[in-house]
Amino acid sequence: MPFYGDLEDFPLHAILQGITSTAKSGRLTLGTSSDEITLVFDRGRVAAVTTSDGRLRLGRVLVEQGYVSEEQLEQALALQMVSPTPVRLGDLLLELGFVTRQQVKLALTAQLEESLFRILVKPSGSFAFISETPPAAPDETILDETPLEPLVLNAIRRADEWIASRGRREVITLADEVTDPAVLDSLTRVERAVLLALINGATTVHDLLVETGHPLPEIDAALATLSRLELIRVTEEAPDSRPASE
Structure with a gap:
């Protein structure tokens, strides 16, 4: 049944x-x-x-x-x-x-x-x-x-982080050009995953949570490093610019 x-x-x-x-x-x-x-x-x-x-x-x-x-x-x-x-x-x-x-x-x-x-x-x-x-x-x-339980609990944690991140107003874009290509060789696995997700069209933190599978603290740390290296730009989104469907 x-x-x-x-x-x-x-x-x-x-x-x-x-x-x-x-x-x-x-x-x-x-x-x-x-x-x-x-x-x-x-x-x-x-x-x-x-x-x-x-x-x-x-x-x-x-x-x-x-x-x-x-x-x-x-x-x-x-x-x-x-x-x-x-x-x-x-x-x-x-x-x-x-x-x-x-x-x-x-x-x-x-x-x-x-x-x-x-x-x-x-x-x-x-x-x-x-x-x-x-x-x-x-x-x-x-x-x-x-064990199935740890997988489920980790998926739930990630989903909670993703839902919470929707209130954040940052818009993340790639820099127009890479001033020092050598810095790409020094990126960590998480930083590379974030950069690849941005290249593939991600623009927000909750996009990155979906595309990379990494937890929010790791995403934030990677964004801070990539911004410091001038590989990305993080700007504040206008309050009325989000689609109504969100």
């Missing part, structure tokens, strides 16, 4: 706790006006994550984390398409020797947390859980030993 409703009435962490604590198997679909993710559970364990956002698919996450190259991902996807039997991308990349099991686990963990975060920052969302009988000999799930 399906179980469904609104996330405003049933907190996400409570839904996930109910599924894991009772070792249920099935599909949990979480949706908003712009995003949809599906978590496949096998006896209370997260066996797979699918998302409507192409940037959050496992292959893209592996590339962004530097575990595989674009060429390796394309090769694996091509083999996946012609495989006579369904094969998971992570399993195929492991078989090809492009990644380690730990790297796939880390990428899947990041994919799951980011997907939950995208759902939590939306003002209204829905969920539907459909029970399914697991296969007689279920495949090993790479996230078997990964």
Whole structure:
């Protein structure tokens, strides 16, 4: 029997706790006006994550984390398409020797947390859980030993920071030119992630929280450094310049 409703009435962490604590198997679909993710559970364990956002698919996450190259991902996807039997991308990349099991686990963990975060920052969302009988000999799930609760709590923390940041009025733009290109080599991982997000169109703090996945204190520290290095400009937004939809 399906179980469904609104996330405003049933907190996400409570839904996930109910599924894991009772070792249920099935599909949990979480949706908003712009995003949809599906978590496949096998006896209370997260066996797979699918998302409507192409940037959050496992292959893209592996590339962004530097575990595989674009060429390796394309090769694996091509083999996946012609495989006579369904094969998971992570399993195929492991078989090809492009990644380690730990790297796939880390990428899947990041994919799951980011997907939950995208759902939590939306003002209204829905969920539907459909029970399914697991296969007689279920495949090993790479996230078997990964506790779900810390991922959920971290996604909730990030969502709270993102929502709180919407009251901030800073607008962040890239500098017209880099006066000393050598400073780019000295940037930290967080500072590079912030700079890349700005290049890709981010303009506010809560944009950066979504795009980088880093917590607010790290974002603020990176902005301070990038501003000092004259790589960005941080200006105050006019009070009436925000879209009404926000």
